[in-house]
Amino acid sequence: KAGVTQTPRYLIKTRGQQVTLSCSPISGHRSVSWYQQTPGQGLQFLFEYFSETQRNKGNFPGRFSGRQFSNSRSEMNVSTLELGDSALYLCASSLGQGAGGELFFGEGSRLTVL
Amino acid sequence: AQSVTQPDIHITVSEGASLELRCNYSYGATPYLFWYVQSPGQGLQLLLKYFSGDTLVQGIKGFEAEFKRSQSSFNLRKPSVHWSDAAEYFCAVGARRGGADGLTFGKGTHLIIQP
Numbered sequence: 001k002a003g004v005t006q007t008p009r010y011l012i013k014t015r016g017q018q019v020t021l022s023c024s025p026i027s028g029h030r031s032v033s034w035y036q037q038t039p040g041q042g043l044q045f046l047f048e049y050f051s052e053t054q055r056n057k058g059n060f061p062g063r064f065s066g067r068q069f070s071n072s073r074s075e076m077n078v079s080t081l082e083l084g085d086s087a088l089y090l091c092a093s094s095l096g097q098g099a100g101g102e103l104f105f106g107e108g109s110r111l112t113v114l
Numbered sequence: 115a116q117s118v119t120q121p122d123i124h125i126t127v128s129e130g131a132s133l134e135l136r137c138n139y140s141y142g143a144t145p146y147l148f149w150y151v152q153s154p155g156q157g158l159q160l161l162l163k164y165f166s167g168d169t170l171v172q173g174i175k176g177f178e179a180e181f182k183r184s185q186s187s188f189n190l191r192k193p194s195v196h197w198s199d200a201a202e203y204f205c206a207v208g209a210r211r212g213g214a215d216g217l218t219f220g221k222g223t224h225l226i227i228q229p
Contacts, residue, residue: 043206105150
């Protein structure tokens with residue numbers, strides 16, 4: 001079956017702009033998590049959605065937000081972009097919520113902020 | 115808060131040689147433990163996981179890992195590496211009751227395979 005699909009794969013924005021990233025989970029998976037990956041900080045948990053509700057949230061400012069739709073697809077938004085937001089944003093889906101479920105990752109959306 | 119330490123940033127191994135990647139974690143109880151691999155330009159792929167039971171777990175691609183509670187470690191091993199194993203390897207822990215942190219990842223170990 002199809003894996004986790006993230007769009008766009010690459011994008012370039014300027015400071016102050018906002019960006020929306022999309023994630024389509026594996027069919028039947030109801031949980032979607034988002035992670036930020038940077039060379040300096042590594043992989044950091046952003047948030048997790050299950051059945052359209054945000055279940056968990058990492059230590060990121062309110063500029064980072066997300067949502068999940070009834071078909072389990074998820075979007076994350078970053079407003080008022082800063083240079084430090086340049087990163088690979090990874091989406092992962094799983095059958096259940098929380099850390100017990102095996103996560104299946106997409107290839108990521110690489111955001112560059114100029 | 116939980117944390118993961120991967121003490122080796124880079125490891126170079128000759129093709130055909132054995133491999134051990136170290137992982138130490140900090141957590142109040144026994145967490146869920148994972149090893150993921152990331153090839154350049156790719157997302158993360160799960161190699162193996164430990165939830166409970168047998169402390170030696172087998173994964174894909176010939177990898178195995180051993181959970182040692184007394185040492186808070188979950189080291190990854192492979193008896194004979196192949197050039198295709200060159201990648202970034204991440205150890206991760208997760209709270210058993212799905213806490214607010216999602217998975218906590220180590221900083222990764224970059225594996226280089228020498229011919």
